[in-house]
Amino acid sequence: MKPVRQPAGRLPVSMSVNGRPVELTVDARRLLVDVLREDLGLTGTHIGCEQGSCGACTVLVEGRPVRSCIMLGVQADGCDVTTVEGITPEDGLNPMQQAFREHHGLQCGFCTPGFLTTLAGVTADEYPDEESVRELLSGNLCRCTGYEGIVDAVMAAWGRDR
Amino acid sequence: MKPPPFKYARPESLDEVLGILSEYGDKARVLAGGQSLIPLLNFRLARPAVLVDIVLVTELRRLVVERGMLRVGAAVTQNAVERSSEVARFCPLLKKALPFVGHLQNRMRGTVAGSIAHADPAAEMPAVALALGATMVVRSATGVRQIPADRFFLGPFTTALAQDEILMEVRFPASKKTRAAVAEVAPRSGDFAIAGVAGELVTTRAGKVRDVSLALFGVGGSPQRLGEVEARLEGQRVTGDLLDQVAALTRRTARADSEDVHADAAYRARVSGELVRRALVEMTR
Numbered sequence: 436m437k438p439v440r441q442p443a444g445r446l447p448v449s450m451s452v453n454g455r456p457v458e459l460t461v462d463a464r465r466l467l468v469d470v471l472r473e474d475l476g477l478t479g480t481h482i483g484c485e486q487g488s489c490g491a492c493t494v495l496v497e498g499r500p501v502r503s504c505i506m507l508g509v510q511a512d513g514c515d516v517t518t519v520e521g522i523t524p525e526d527g528l529n530p531m532q533q534a535f536r537e538h539h540g541l542q543c544g545f546c547t548p549g550f551l552t553t554l555a556g557v558t559a560d561e562y563p564d565e566e567s568v569r570e571l572l573s574g575n576l577c578r579c580t581g582y583e584g585i586v587d588a589v590m591a592a593w594g595r596d597r
Numbered sequence: 598m599k600p601p602p603f604k605y606a607r608p609e610s611l612d613e614v615l616g617i618l619s620e621y622g623d624k625a626r627v628l629a630g631g632q633s634l635i636p637l638l639n640f641r642l643a644r645p646a647v648l649v650d651i652v653l654v655t656e657l658r659r660l661v662v663e664r665g666m667l668r669v670g671a672a673v674t675q676n677a678v679e680r681s682s683e684v685a686r687f688c689p690l691l692k693k694a695l696p697f698v699g700h701l702q703n704r705m706r707g708t709v710a711g712s713i714a715h716a717d718p719a720a721e722m723p724a725v726a727l728a729l730g731a732t733m734v735v736r737s738a739t740g741v742r743q744i745p746a747d748r749f750f751l752g753p754f755t756t757a758l759a760q761d762e763i764l765m766e767v768r769f770p771a772s773k774k775t776r777a778a779v780a781e782v783a784p785r786s787g788d789f790a791i792a793g794v795a796g797e798l799v800t801t802r803a804g805k806v807r808d809v810s811l812a813l814f815g816v817g818g819s820p821q822r823l824g825e826v827e828a829r830l831e832g833q834r835v836t837g838d839l840l841d842q843v844a845a846l847t848r849r850t851a852r853a854d855s856e857d858v859h860a861d862a863a864y865r866a867r868v869s870g871e872l873v874r875r876a877l878v879e880m881t882r
Contacts, residue, residue, distance in 0.1 A: 442604035463605035505635040574700025
Protein backbone atom coordinates (compact mmCIF):
# COMPACT_ATOMS: atom_id res chain seq x y z
CA MET A 436 0.00 0.00 0.00
CA LYS A 437 1.46 3.30 -1.10
CA PRO A 438 1.18 6.57 0.83
CA VAL A 439 -0.93 9.36 -0.68
CA ARG A 440 0.48 12.65 0.62
CA GLN A 441 -1.73 15.18 -1.19
CA PRO A 442 -5.50 14.67 -1.10
CA ALA A 443 -6.66 13.49 -4.55
CA GLY A 444 -10.00 12.78 -6.18
CA ARG A 445 -8.67 10.08 -8.51
CA LEU A 446 -5.97 7.62 -7.55
CA PRO A 447 -4.06 4.68 -8.94
CA VAL A 448 -4.81 1.37 -7.25
CA SER A 449 -2.92 -1.85 -7.65
CA MET A 450 -4.17 -5.01 -6.11
CA SER A 451 -4.38 -8.71 -6.67
CA VAL A 452 -7.88 -9.96 -7.49
CA ASN A 453 -8.41 -13.70 -7.42
CA GLY A 454 -4.66 -14.12 -7.81
CA ARG A 455 -4.41 -11.83 -10.84
CA PRO A 456 -2.55 -8.51 -10.59
CA VAL A 457 -4.80 -5.55 -11.40
CA GLU A 458 -3.83 -1.91 -11.95
CA LEU A 459 -6.44 0.78 -12.42
CA THR A 460 -7.23 4.39 -11.64
CA VAL A 461 -10.41 5.01 -9.69
CA ASP A 462 -12.35 7.87 -8.13
CA ALA A 463 -11.63 8.13 -4.41
CA ARG A 464 -15.36 7.68 -3.79
CA ARG A 465 -15.57 4.43 -5.79
CA LEU A 466 -16.68 1.58 -3.51
CA LEU A 467 -14.67 -1.63 -3.67
CA VAL A 468 -17.80 -3.53 -4.70
CA ASP A 469 -18.19 -1.21 -7.72
CA VAL A 470 -14.52 -1.61 -8.64
CA LEU A 471 -15.09 -5.37 -8.67
CA ARG A 472 -18.43 -5.35 -10.47
CA GLU A 473 -18.19 -2.38 -12.82
CA ASP A 474 -14.49 -1.99 -13.51
CA LEU A 475 -13.45 -5.64 -13.40
CA GLY A 476 -16.72 -7.31 -14.48
CA LEU A 477 -16.78 -9.64 -11.46
CA THR A 478 -20.53 -9.59 -10.92
CA GLY A 479 -20.65 -12.55 -8.54
CA THR A 480 -20.30 -10.08 -5.66
CA HIS A 481 -23.74 -8.58 -5.10
CA ILE A 482 -24.95 -5.26 -3.74
CA GLY A 483 -27.84 -5.58 -1.33
CA CYS A 484 -28.27 -2.91 1.33
CA GLU A 485 -25.24 -0.77 0.49
CA GLN A 486 -24.89 0.10 4.17
CA GLY A 487 -22.95 -2.82 5.59
CA SER A 488 -25.86 -4.80 7.03
CA CYS A 489 -26.82 -7.60 4.65
CA GLY A 490 -23.51 -9.24 3.75
CA ALA A 491 -24.31 -9.84 0.05
CA CYS A 492 -21.17 -7.90 -0.91
CA THR A 493 -18.79 -9.91 1.28
CA VAL A 494 -15.35 -10.52 -0.24
CA LEU A 495 -12.04 -11.60 1.23
CA VAL A 496 -9.37 -8.95 1.74
CA GLU A 497 -6.08 -10.48 2.85
CA GLY A 498 -8.03 -13.71 3.33
CA ARG A 499 -10.55 -12.35 5.81
CA PRO A 500 -14.21 -11.51 5.11
CA VAL A 501 -15.12 -7.82 4.78
CA ARG A 502 -18.06 -5.88 3.38
CA SER A 503 -17.07 -4.42 0.01
CA CYS A 504 -19.97 -1.93 -0.04
CA ILE A 505 -18.51 -0.03 2.90
CA MET A 506 -14.88 -0.21 1.84
CA LEU A 507 -13.39 2.13 -0.74
CA GLY A 508 -11.54 0.78 -3.74
CA VAL A 509 -8.54 2.92 -2.78
CA GLN A 510 -8.45 1.21 0.63
CA ALA A 511 -7.72 -2.07 -1.13
CA ASP A 512 -4.50 -0.71 -2.66
CA GLY A 513 -1.78 -3.31 -2.29
CA CYS A 514 -4.22 -5.94 -0.99
CA ASP A 515 -5.13 -9.48 -2.00
CA VAL A 516 -8.83 -9.53 -2.84
CA THR A 517 -10.79 -12.73 -3.40
CA THR A 518 -14.35 -12.81 -4.71
CA VAL A 519 -16.78 -15.71 -5.07
CA GLU A 520 -15.34 -16.25 -8.57
CA GLY A 521 -11.96 -16.83 -6.92
CA ILE A 522 -13.20 -19.61 -4.64
CA THR A 523 -15.09 -21.43 -7.41
CA PRO A 524 -13.25 -24.19 -9.30
CA GLU A 525 -13.00 -24.02 -13.11
CA ASP A 526 -15.20 -27.09 -13.25
CA GLY A 527 -18.02 -27.78 -10.84
CA LEU A 528 -18.34 -26.57 -7.28
CA ASN A 529 -16.15 -26.41 -4.21
CA PRO A 530 -17.20 -28.60 -1.25
CA MET A 531 -19.11 -25.78 0.53
CA GLN A 532 -20.92 -24.85 -2.67
CA GLN A 533 -21.78 -28.52 -3.21
CA ALA A 534 -23.14 -28.72 0.35
CA PHE A 535 -25.30 -25.62 -0.22
CA ARG A 536 -26.69 -27.32 -3.31
CA GLU A 537 -27.38 -30.61 -1.56
CA HIS A 538 -28.94 -29.10 1.58
CA HIS A 539 -31.10 -26.42 -0.05
CA GLY A 540 -28.83 -23.68 1.23
CA LEU A 541 -30.18 -21.32 -1.40
CA GLN A 542 -33.29 -20.46 -3.33
CA CYS A 543 -32.93 -17.23 -5.30
CA GLY A 544 -29.17 -17.21 -4.75
CA PHE A 545 -28.75 -13.47 -4.31
CA CYS A 546 -27.17 -13.77 -0.86
CA THR A 547 -25.20 -16.94 -1.62
CA PRO A 548 -21.89 -15.38 -2.76
CA GLY A 549 -21.75 -13.47 0.54
CA PHE A 550 -22.31 -16.60 2.58
CA LEU A 551 -19.72 -18.54 0.59
CA THR A 552 -17.03 -15.87 0.88
CA THR A 553 -17.69 -15.42 4.60
CA LEU A 554 -17.30 -19.16 5.09
CA ALA A 555 -14.17 -19.25 2.91
CA GLY A 556 -12.56 -16.66 5.18
CA VAL A 557 -12.84 -18.63 8.42
CA THR A 558 -11.76 -22.04 9.63
CA ALA A 559 -14.14 -24.65 10.98
CA ASP A 560 -12.34 -24.90 14.31
CA GLU A 561 -13.12 -21.23 15.09
CA TYR A 562 -16.81 -22.21 15.08
CA PRO A 563 -17.02 -25.50 16.97
CA ASP A 564 -20.78 -25.82 17.43
CA GLU A 565 -24.07 -24.92 15.79
CA GLU A 566 -24.59 -21.88 17.99
CA SER A 567 -21.27 -20.36 16.95
CA VAL A 568 -21.99 -21.18 13.30
CA ARG A 569 -25.30 -19.31 13.56
CA GLU A 570 -23.49 -16.41 15.22
CA LEU A 571 -21.00 -16.34 12.32
CA LEU A 572 -23.80 -16.44 9.75
CA SER A 573 -25.66 -13.57 11.46
CA GLY A 574 -23.62 -11.18 9.32
CA ASN A 575 -25.33 -12.42 6.15
CA LEU A 576 -29.04 -12.05 5.45
CA CYS A 577 -31.08 -14.57 3.46
CA ARG A 578 -34.74 -13.81 2.78
CA CYS A 579 -35.55 -17.20 1.19
CA THR A 580 -34.30 -20.18 3.11
CA GLY A 581 -35.05 -19.45 6.75
CA TYR A 582 -31.38 -20.38 7.32
CA GLU A 583 -32.05 -24.02 8.22
CA GLY A 584 -30.71 -25.27 4.90
CA ILE A 585 -27.69 -22.98 5.16
CA VAL A 586 -26.82 -24.21 8.65
CA ASP A 587 -27.32 -27.79 7.45
CA ALA A 588 -24.96 -27.15 4.55
CA VAL A 589 -22.22 -25.68 6.74
CA MET A 590 -22.49 -28.46 9.31
CA ALA A 591 -22.33 -31.07 6.53
CA ALA A 592 -19.40 -29.41 4.75
CA TRP A 593 -17.53 -29.26 8.05
CA GLY A 594 -18.26 -32.94 8.67
CA ARG A 595 -20.69 -32.55 11.54
CA ASP A 596 -24.00 -34.16 12.36
CA ARG A 597 -26.94 -31.95 12.93
CA MET B 598 -26.58 5.21 -2.83
CA LYS B 599 -22.94 5.99 -3.55
CA PRO B 600 -20.67 8.38 -1.66
CA PRO B 601 -20.53 11.99 -2.87
CA PRO B 602 -17.18 13.05 -4.41
CA PHE B 603 -14.30 13.72 -2.03
CA LYS B 604 -10.53 13.75 -2.02
CA TYR B 605 -8.55 11.04 -0.28
CA ALA B 606 -5.16 11.12 1.40
CA ARG B 607 -3.18 8.36 3.08
CA PRO B 608 -0.22 9.89 4.88
CA GLU B 609 2.43 7.92 6.73
CA SER B 610 2.93 10.27 9.66
CA LEU B 611 0.65 11.67 12.32
CA ASP B 612 1.99 15.17 11.60
CA GLU B 613 0.77 14.94 8.01
CA VAL B 614 -2.65 13.74 9.22
CA LEU B 615 -2.89 16.66 11.66
CA GLY B 616 -1.69 19.08 8.97
CA ILE B 617 -4.54 18.06 6.66
CA LEU B 618 -7.07 18.24 9.53
CA SER B 619 -5.96 21.77 10.44
CA GLU B 620 -5.92 22.86 6.79
CA TYR B 621 -9.43 21.60 5.97
CA GLY B 622 -11.10 21.99 9.39
CA ASP B 623 -14.65 20.67 9.48
CA LYS B 624 -14.43 19.66 5.79
CA ALA B 625 -12.02 16.82 6.61
CA ARG B 626 -12.83 13.53 8.30
CA VAL B 627 -10.51 10.86 9.66
CA LEU B 628 -11.00 7.46 8.02
CA ALA B 629 -9.98 4.39 10.02
CA GLY B 630 -12.03 1.24 9.35
CA GLY B 631 -14.87 3.17 7.73
CA GLN B 632 -17.57 0.91 9.16
CA SER B 633 -19.57 3.89 10.41
CA LEU B 634 -18.25 6.64 8.14
CA ILE B 635 -18.71 4.92 4.76
CA PRO B 636 -22.37 4.03 5.42
CA LEU B 637 -22.86 7.71 6.31
CA LEU B 638 -21.22 8.65 2.99
CA ASN B 639 -23.41 6.15 1.12
CA PHE B 640 -26.48 7.74 2.72
CA ARG B 641 -24.93 11.18 1.98
CA LEU B 642 -25.46 12.09 5.62
CA ALA B 643 -21.78 13.10 5.63
CA ARG B 644 -20.25 15.15 2.82
CA PRO B 645 -16.60 15.72 3.70
CA ALA B 646 -14.27 17.36 1.17
CA VAL B 647 -11.34 15.22 2.29
CA LEU B 648 -10.93 11.83 3.93
CA VAL B 649 -7.65 11.22 5.74
CA ASP B 650 -6.96 7.51 5.94
CA ILE B 651 -4.79 6.68 8.97
CA VAL B 652 -4.06 3.06 8.06
CA LEU B 653 -0.36 3.70 7.31
CA VAL B 654 0.43 5.71 10.46
CA THR B 655 2.60 3.31 12.45
CA GLU B 656 2.15 5.01 15.81
CA LEU B 657 -1.64 4.63 15.53
CA ARG B 658 -1.38 0.88 14.99
CA ARG B 659 -0.03 -0.01 18.41
CA LEU B 660 -1.82 -2.34 20.79
CA VAL B 661 0.25 -2.61 23.96
CA VAL B 662 0.02 -2.93 27.72
CA GLU B 663 2.25 -0.31 29.30
CA ARG B 664 2.38 0.95 32.89
CA GLY B 665 -0.94 -0.56 33.86
CA MET B 666 -2.71 0.70 30.76
CA LEU B 667 -3.99 -1.15 27.71
CA ARG B 668 -3.28 1.32 24.92
CA VAL B 669 -5.32 0.86 21.76
CA GLY B 670 -4.18 3.00 18.82
CA ALA B 671 -6.71 4.63 16.51
CA ALA B 672 -6.02 2.27 13.61
CA VAL B 673 -6.22 -1.01 15.59
CA THR B 674 -9.13 -3.13 14.36
CA GLN B 675 -11.78 -4.57 16.64
CA ASN B 676 -10.84 -8.03 15.41
CA ALA B 677 -7.20 -7.54 16.43
CA VAL B 678 -8.30 -6.45 19.91
CA GLU B 679 -10.78 -9.33 20.15
CA ARG B 680 -8.02 -11.83 19.36
CA SER B 681 -5.37 -10.38 21.64
CA SER B 682 -4.48 -12.54 24.65
CA GLU B 683 -3.33 -9.43 26.54
CA VAL B 684 -6.76 -7.89 26.14
CA ALA B 685 -8.37 -11.06 27.47
CA ARG B 686 -6.06 -10.91 30.49
CA PHE B 687 -6.07 -7.18 31.27
CA CYS B 688 -9.44 -6.04 29.97
CA PRO B 689 -11.95 -8.89 30.17
CA LEU B 690 -14.92 -6.56 29.67
CA LEU B 691 -13.49 -5.22 26.41
CA LYS B 692 -12.94 -8.77 25.19
CA LYS B 693 -16.48 -9.75 26.19
CA ALA B 694 -18.09 -6.77 24.50
CA LEU B 695 -16.37 -6.97 21.12
CA PRO B 696 -18.36 -9.92 19.72
CA PHE B 697 -21.46 -7.72 20.14
CA VAL B 698 -20.00 -5.04 17.83
CA GLY B 699 -21.50 -5.44 14.36
CA HIS B 700 -20.63 -8.69 12.64
CA LEU B 701 -17.33 -10.45 11.95
CA GLN B 702 -17.05 -8.70 8.59
CA ASN B 703 -17.39 -5.28 10.25
CA ARG B 704 -14.92 -6.07 13.01
CA MET B 705 -12.28 -7.03 10.45
CA ARG B 706 -12.06 -3.37 9.46
CA GLY B 707 -13.80 -1.40 12.20
CA THR B 708 -11.68 0.05 14.99
CA VAL B 709 -12.26 0.39 18.73
CA ALA B 710 -11.27 4.06 18.66
CA GLY B 711 -13.46 4.73 15.62
CA SER B 712 -16.50 3.33 17.39
CA ILE B 713 -15.74 5.55 20.40
CA ALA B 714 -15.20 8.67 18.27
CA HIS B 715 -18.42 7.97 16.34
CA ALA B 716 -20.37 7.79 19.65
CA ASP B 717 -23.46 6.03 18.39
CA PRO B 718 -25.84 5.95 21.39
CA ALA B 719 -26.50 2.23 20.80
CA ALA B 720 -22.83 1.22 20.46
CA GLU B 721 -21.07 -1.00 22.98
CA MET B 722 -17.56 0.50 22.90
CA PRO B 723 -18.46 3.92 24.38
CA ALA B 724 -20.24 2.17 27.30
CA VAL B 725 -17.22 -0.09 27.84
CA ALA B 726 -14.94 2.96 27.84
CA LEU B 727 -17.19 4.61 30.42
CA ALA B 728 -17.50 1.52 32.62
CA LEU B 729 -13.74 0.98 32.59
CA GLY B 730 -12.84 4.62 33.14
CA ALA B 731 -10.88 4.81 29.89
CA THR B 732 -9.00 7.92 28.82
CA MET B 733 -9.10 9.30 25.28
CA VAL B 734 -5.80 10.68 24.07
CA VAL B 735 -6.57 13.40 21.57
CA ARG B 736 -4.11 15.26 19.30
CA SER B 737 -4.27 18.31 17.13
CA ALA B 738 -1.54 20.26 15.35
CA THR B 739 -1.29 22.43 18.48
CA GLY B 740 -1.12 19.82 21.23
CA VAL B 741 -2.31 16.77 23.14
CA ARG B 742 -5.30 16.45 25.48
CA GLN B 743 -6.37 13.55 27.65
CA ILE B 744 -10.11 13.34 28.13
CA PRO B 745 -11.68 10.93 30.63
CA ALA B 746 -14.62 8.91 29.33
CA ASP B 747 -17.11 10.63 31.63
CA ARG B 748 -16.34 13.96 29.92
CA PHE B 749 -15.92 12.63 26.37
CA PHE B 750 -19.44 11.55 25.38
CA LEU B 751 -21.67 14.62 25.10
CA GLY B 752 -24.72 13.28 23.28
CA PRO B 753 -25.80 11.22 20.27
CA PHE B 754 -22.86 11.16 17.82
CA THR B 755 -21.33 14.05 19.75
CA THR B 756 -18.04 13.99 21.66
CA ALA B 757 -15.56 16.43 23.14
CA LEU B 758 -13.35 16.04 20.02
CA ALA B 759 -12.75 19.33 18.19
CA GLN B 760 -12.82 19.53 14.38
CA ASP B 761 -9.04 19.61 14.02
CA GLU B 762 -8.43 16.83 16.54
CA ILE B 763 -7.96 13.11 16.15
CA LEU B 764 -8.66 10.47 18.76
CA MET B 765 -5.16 9.05 18.71
CA GLU B 766 -5.39 6.35 21.35
CA VAL B 767 -7.78 4.90 23.91
CA ARG B 768 -6.23 3.91 27.24
CA PHE B 769 -8.07 1.35 29.30
CA PRO B 770 -6.78 0.83 32.86
CA ALA B 771 -5.67 -2.78 33.16
CA SER B 772 -8.43 -4.24 35.26
CA LYS B 773 -8.12 -6.35 38.37
CA LYS B 774 -11.78 -7.16 38.18
CA THR B 775 -12.25 -10.74 37.25
CA ARG B 776 -15.91 -10.83 36.29
CA ALA B 777 -17.30 -9.03 33.28
CA ALA B 778 -20.59 -9.21 31.42
CA VAL B 779 -22.47 -7.60 28.58
CA ALA B 780 -26.22 -8.03 28.26
CA GLU B 781 -28.27 -6.46 25.51
CA VAL B 782 -31.48 -6.76 23.53
CA ALA B 783 -31.17 -6.36 19.78
CA PRO B 784 -33.42 -7.40 16.90
CA ARG B 785 -30.75 -9.85 15.74
CA SER B 786 -27.29 -10.81 16.93
CA GLY B 787 -24.92 -8.08 15.73
CA ASP B 788 -27.60 -5.46 15.13
CA PHE B 789 -27.53 -2.20 17.00
CA ALA B 790 -28.78 -2.77 20.52
CA ILE B 791 -32.13 -1.40 21.62
CA ALA B 792 -30.67 -1.32 25.12
CA GLY B 793 -27.71 -2.91 26.83
CA VAL B 794 -25.42 -2.89 29.82
CA ALA B 795 -21.69 -3.49 30.16
CA GLY B 796 -20.19 -4.12 33.56
CA GLU B 797 -17.49 -5.67 35.66
CA LEU B 798 -16.85 -6.45 39.30
CA VAL B 799 -14.86 -8.56 41.71
CA THR B 800 -16.28 -10.64 44.49
CA THR B 801 -14.60 -11.08 47.86
CA ARG B 802 -13.80 -14.51 49.17
CA ALA B 803 -17.03 -14.27 51.16
CA GLY B 804 -18.92 -13.74 47.89
CA LYS B 805 -19.62 -10.04 48.36
CA VAL B 806 -19.52 -7.49 45.54
CA ARG B 807 -16.55 -5.14 45.37
CA ASP B 808 -15.70 -2.42 42.85
CA VAL B 809 -18.67 -2.86 40.58
CA SER B 810 -19.08 -0.63 37.56
CA LEU B 811 -22.05 -0.68 35.20
CA ALA B 812 -22.77 1.42 32.11
CA LEU B 813 -25.94 1.45 30.01
CA PHE B 814 -26.03 2.00 26.27
CA GLY B 815 -28.88 2.46 23.82
CA VAL B 816 -31.09 3.83 26.58
CA GLY B 817 -30.22 7.53 26.34
CA GLY B 818 -28.27 9.75 23.98
CA SER B 819 -24.94 8.80 25.59
CA PRO B 820 -23.70 5.86 27.62
CA GLN B 821 -24.44 6.32 31.33
CA ARG B 822 -22.89 5.00 34.52
CA LEU B 823 -25.35 3.61 37.04
CA GLY B 824 -23.83 5.28 40.11
CA GLU B 825 -26.70 4.67 42.52
CA VAL B 826 -27.00 1.04 41.47
CA GLU B 827 -23.27 0.53 41.93
CA ALA B 828 -23.43 2.07 45.42
CA ARG B 829 -26.37 -0.15 46.33
CA LEU B 830 -24.43 -3.28 45.30
CA GLU B 831 -21.11 -2.46 46.96
CA GLY B 832 -20.28 -4.85 49.80
CA GLN B 833 -23.45 -6.89 49.29
CA ARG B 834 -24.03 -10.53 48.57
CA VAL B 835 -26.11 -10.82 45.39
CA THR B 836 -29.41 -12.42 46.34
CA GLY B 837 -32.74 -12.62 44.54
CA ASP B 838 -34.08 -9.81 46.72
CA LEU B 839 -31.13 -7.57 45.99
CA LEU B 840 -31.46 -8.25 42.25
CA ASP B 841 -35.13 -7.19 42.42
CA GLN B 842 -34.18 -3.98 44.23
CA VAL B 843 -31.36 -3.23 41.83
CA ALA B 844 -33.54 -3.85 38.77
CA ALA B 845 -36.14 -1.44 40.16
CA LEU B 846 -33.47 1.14 40.99
CA THR B 847 -32.10 0.85 37.45
CA ARG B 848 -35.55 1.40 35.94
CA ARG B 849 -35.97 4.47 38.14
CA THR B 850 -32.56 6.07 37.66
CA ALA B 851 -31.81 5.26 34.01
CA ARG B 852 -32.03 8.40 31.87
CA ALA B 853 -34.12 6.88 29.10
CA ASP B 854 -34.74 9.30 26.26
CA SER B 855 -33.97 7.27 23.13
CA GLU B 856 -37.01 6.37 21.06
CA ASP B 857 -37.22 4.73 17.66
CA VAL B 858 -39.29 2.33 15.62
CA HIS B 859 -38.12 -0.60 17.77
CA ALA B 860 -38.94 0.70 21.24
CA ASP B 861 -40.05 3.77 23.18
CA ALA B 862 -38.17 5.28 26.12
CA ALA B 863 -40.36 3.56 28.71
CA TYR B 864 -39.50 0.14 27.29
CA ARG B 865 -35.82 1.02 27.31
CA ALA B 866 -35.98 1.97 30.99
CA ARG B 867 -37.91 -1.18 31.84
CA VAL B 868 -35.64 -3.54 29.94
CA SER B 869 -32.48 -1.94 31.33
CA GLY B 870 -33.50 -3.14 34.80
CA GLU B 871 -33.79 -6.68 33.50
CA LEU B 872 -30.48 -6.42 31.64
CA VAL B 873 -28.66 -5.26 34.77
CA ARG B 874 -30.15 -8.24 36.58
CA ARG B 875 -28.91 -10.62 33.87
CA ALA B 876 -25.44 -9.10 33.84
CA LEU B 877 -25.14 -9.39 37.61
CA VAL B 878 -26.35 -13.00 37.59
CA GLU B 879 -23.73 -13.80 34.94
CA MET B 880 -20.97 -12.06 36.91
CA THR B 881 -21.76 -13.67 40.26
CA ARG B 882 -22.55 -17.16 39.07
